[in-house]
Amino acid sequence: MNRNKMLALALIVGLLIALISIGGCYPTTAPAEGEEATWFEQYGMIIFLVLIFAVFYFLMIRPQRKRQKEHQQLVEELKRGDRVITAGGIFGVIETVAEDSVVIKVESGTTLRVAKNMVALKREK
Secondary structure, three states, X not given: OXXXXXXXXXXXXXXXXXXXXHHHXXXXXXXXXXXXXXXXXXXXXXXXXXXXXXXXXXXXXHHHHHXXXXXXXHHHOOOOOOEEEEOOOOEEEEEEEOOOEEEEEOOOOOEEEEEHHHEEEEEOO
């Protein structure tokens, strides 16, 4: 994780801890007759659940979707002559590209047909 993500995570965790500790300071009994419940007593749990969902979205779901889009773009842009690394760790050069697979040539001269979405990285020349 880079520094900005670590700071954001620390801030969110701190806010959640503060929210939990503030929520524990209020009595759990119903308000006396003629007395109204505070806004936090009424909406505290909803706010807490929304914050938890926001943390999961920004720290887990959103980055994963971004990686998926980047990988999909990489797969769509594959062409003959690209140097690639497969998900299995095989280094090679693309010989041919089909709709759902690619044929890569490895150092020994052997060619392998692999699924197109198994190409993990494109190496620079």
